[in-house]
Amino acid sequence: MAPEMTTNLVLTAPEHRVGADLDAWLSGSGGLGLRLALETPSGLISLMEAAGLRGLGGAGFPTFRKWAAAAAEPDPEKVVVCNGNEDEPGTFKDVFLLRETPHQVIEGALIAGLAIRARRVVLYVNPHARGAFDAVAKAVAQWQEHPLLAAVGAAVGGPLRLEAMRSPGLYIGGEETAVVSAVEGGFPFPRRKPPFPAASGVGGHPTVINNVETLATVSHIVRHGAAWYRGLGRNGAAGTKLFSLSGDVQRPGLYELPMGTPLSELIFVHGGGMLLGKEFKAVFTGGPSNTLLTRDELDVPMDFESVRARGSRLGTGAMIVVSEGTSIVRKVAEYVNFFAAGSCGQCPPCKTGSYQLAHLLQRIDTGLATRADLDAVEHLCDLLPGSGRCGLIDGAVTVVASSLQRFRSEYEGQLAGG
Amino acid sequence: MVNLTIDGRPASVPEGTTIVLAAATAGIALTTNVGCMGQGVCGACRALVRRTGEPEVRTALACETPVEDGMQVSFLDRVAPRRPHAYSxxxxxxxxxxxxxxxxxxxxxxxxxxxxxxxxxxxxxxxxxxxxxxxxxxxxxxxxxxxxxxxxxxxxxxxxxxxxxxxxxxxxxxxxxxxxxQRPADLIRRLHEITSGAMTIDADACTDKQP
Amino acid sequence: MNPTEIPAAGIPWSEAIAALDGGSAPPPAITDAQPLLRHWHPDHSAGGPRRLAVGASAGQDCPAALADLLQADALIDDIDIAGCATVSTEVLVIGGGGAGCIAALTAAEAGAKVLLTTKLGLGDSNTVMAEGGIQCAVGAEDSLQTHFEDTLRGGQMAGDRALVAALVGDGPASVRWLIERGMTFDMEEGQGPSGRLRRKRAGGTRVPRILSFRDVTGLEMMRVLREAAGLHPRITVWNRSPVVELLSDETGGCVGAVIYSLHLHRFVLIRARSVVMATGGAGRLHLNGFPTSNHLGATADGLVLAYRMGARLREPDSFQYHPTGIAWPPALRGQLISEAARSLGATLVNGHGHRFVDELSPRDVVAAAILRECGEGRGVLRDGCVGVLLDTPALERARPGILKTTLVTLCHLAHKAGIDPAREPVPVYPTLHYQNGGIAIGTDGGTEVPGLYCAGEVSGGIHGRNRLMGNALLELVGFGRRAGAAAAAFQPVRPSGRANLGHVQEWRRALVAAGLPLDVKAPVLFPPIAGFDLAADRALGRSDLSARSLEAALQVL
Incomplete structure (x- = not known):
């Protein structure tokens, strides 16, 4: 690995990886960001705006907007939830941060609490992510007696409750409004928006829900400034991004790279190229619900805008690489099955429609489907979007529709008599 | 005429037609997901239906749902329970x-x-x-x-x-x-009459004349 | 009389409604129904019946459209089944309606390994659509003998006395069998589950004898049977697998069948020790141009195949036209309005507002009377659809609330038609409903072909020339059990003989000798409206499916 590639490590730098040990965290550079934030809490939101920090859990929504919306509410019982539900196939960045650097995440969450004057900060962690919840719970326990937490409490006008809670561990439990339902103690049913959580979230209180990676970045921005953060990226993008690389590559794993790094560099330089020298075929990006990237997109800089310009989305930064020889239909069928199983049940078209898609895809995959079945698949892609309270069914359709658009001949070749 | 789309095929049928009959005119083979053809009792013709101007997608039985202009319909195959809930x-x-x-x-x-x-x-x-x-x-x-x-x-x-x-x-x-x-008294009594031999049938006794 | 020949003359809807006074005088009594039936019942339609020239029932009449199929060539040749997948079972049941499920359950309970194949899905059948109920002589004033005589007379004395006695005698035990499997029956008002069963009166009977569950008796029965068959460990179910031919051994016995898998687009051979044919009726052939109340699958497939193999037919010319199919709107024409409506007191009136027949006469008489009214210009016309009126508003006035509580299915149908039955009468016209005759059977359901049993509507001899309401469900339970038990016990003379299309060759020789065309193929599998083309569908079959994936696929049929 070339040395310049290791120089920009921010979140995954070896010195941050101290686990749940708070003293070890604070003996390094840890805590400096929070102390600075305590001095000028009113400047935090504009700082995030200047830095260009965006939601790194997938949506890419400007972080300062959520904070500003919640900060503007008069309700004194505001809430910050750190969303660590991460359950998308091929995504394993948040589990790393929570297990290896829980204090980095907590510090960011506390800064967010300062920014909006929250009285409650919840670390919402997927219990299936190995080691993550234990590390977070231990880390949170160490903060309880620490004067820094009391100082934050004083700054927000009352004691601040910091707590770790297990998420339901379901895919749907990561959706913003589902997080609200779960933190309230119920099943993670998504809700219709508006109202947005920043106006009315947990228990009706204004709630900021940020992804683990987003919050982990916050203390560094406070410490080093907006210009520094912007300078980390390439191609005009800000910051770094964690990429979960998996599939048919030589060296799968977690890579922290400048935002805007080209896809080909991730796969062929950091990832060591395709496994067994096979031909690259496609990437299922950013969790399961985005448009496929194909050979034509290998040069795409991996940042929110550039990927969107190619008709897809960066999402969680998961890149599942498949080689020639992989059946796109079967792969897509697996994804749709994942969605069908993950659909919460509230909206029948989402649940039954995704099952029907999965059923039709399975029929195509096994060589038993006819042209009429393929027509039925395309019609469902037309009919289903927007039929659910949350975006789950839309995501399922995106995968199917984009794979059909880019690999139509593969579908047609699988048809009976075709 | 009413125009709609069923499983990706356009259909144009007179008002009052059911979705199932419209599907037949659209060239969709009615060999599965179909049965009683209108009584709405065999449960085979499950469908997702989106009506014009409605964001919602609803479930329906196609044989008892009349067509509407601009309607989109997708038939749904029968989903078997993930595992049989077996009992005897x-x-x-x-x-x-x-x-x-x-x-x-x-x-x-x-x-x-x-x-x-x-x-x-x-x-x-x-x-x-x-x-x-x-x-x-x-x-x-x-x-x-x-x-x-x-x-x-x-x-x-x-x-x-x-x-x-x-x-x-x-x-x-x-x-x-x-x-x-359920233990109907009249049925139990009649079963007893039959098994005890008290009630039998004389198959030769009947003539065409009404009694 | 062919309905297409009925002059589109009649009384306009608005006039007929105005003439409806609800206090209509009693209908004229009919002392001898034969002239009415001969002149107006579709079984006697001029130029209709054709005499069968080949087969075990050569010389008998039947409707021309059915005769064409009965005397048709097979869909397949030896070459079509060369190298195709073969599975073995002990008892093969063909048909997934009430009779098929009961035969399968009885055979399985007797210890046999059963494979049940069905054209559509398990339970998608005429059984599930039955509304009225099931006859069973449980009343104190009733007896097996009375039920026996009613049935025989209702069938114009044409039924087989031994079969009718078996049907009637099985009644109480059949109902107990159904209750034991979890079917619910309505009890008399105010009675608990150990009180008396609620009874309705059927047309052509002397005492109330119809047991029911609301007006969805067939649904209640079928969902219980479907679940029981589906959960039984010794029963395997193949959906979407219409039978295309039977298999014979060197003695002419039935040793299995060939099915076409709509899922795999290919034929599959099934070898069996014995076969129960339970494929139901023929309503979707729309005989004599009539609408039908039947399920999409009712295309006489089993009748055709059993006849080709040598089974004899009974009363193949006799069909039941249910008097009260809905006549309007066109999209719903032929859908059934249960006899329960008349049983509860609803009257039939013509365009002049007059009753014209005792509504609880046997169905053939009521249907013929309606056709007479329409044929002689006293029918009611609405958007070109002719019919007479079922006076539901008068029923509702006489027994307030009865429509909503007891005639749920009627209300549901009327709602779909845009009619409020409490305020508007429902236009009705006879609809092709049931095959009275069928394959001749003995009291064990056995045919003249060794190893081939029949149960349900496909069989004949029980209902004579006219079936009474409630005797179809009774038959499929009693004879489903008889056929299932006999099929499970059947031991072929030469258990490991051949299984091929030998009988088809014999059949072709007979067709050629009789000078019949060989370009008509049967069974039809699906009515034209289904748009199914066997040849085109077969072309979709992939030759590269491995034996293993085929086997795996067969499991999920």
């Missing part, structure tokens, strides 16, 4: 253990997450979730009554995220209630 006739007869049987055969029933997906999915408008909850709390007769007019289309099977198979649970409750409690 001997499980049906003992009313004292009926509740235990329900819990043993349908352990998922107590995990209802009250999402109401089954209620929304039911094309017959049954209170499916209530039926599930009644069965799970031991009110077998109450649950049975909820599913009186269930046509076993299995849309609630597909809709239920906890794999409860609500209609099959409802049917189990119905079967328990009938087999365990």
């Amino acid at each position: 006739e001997t499980d049906l007869v003992d009313g004292w253990t009926a509740y235990e049987r329900v819990l043993a055969v349908f352990p998922e029933a107590v995990r209802c997450r009250h999402c109401s997906g089954c209620d929304r999915a039911c094309p017959k408008g049954l209170e499916v979730q209530k039926g599930v909850n009644l069965a799970a709390s031991g009110d077998i007769a109450g649950a049975a009554a909820v599913f009186d007019l269930c046509v076993m289309c299995n849309l609630c099977v597909a809709a239920c995220p906890e794999h409860i198979a609500p209609n099959h649970l409802g049917l189990f409750a119905r079967r328990l209630a009938a087999a365990g409690t």
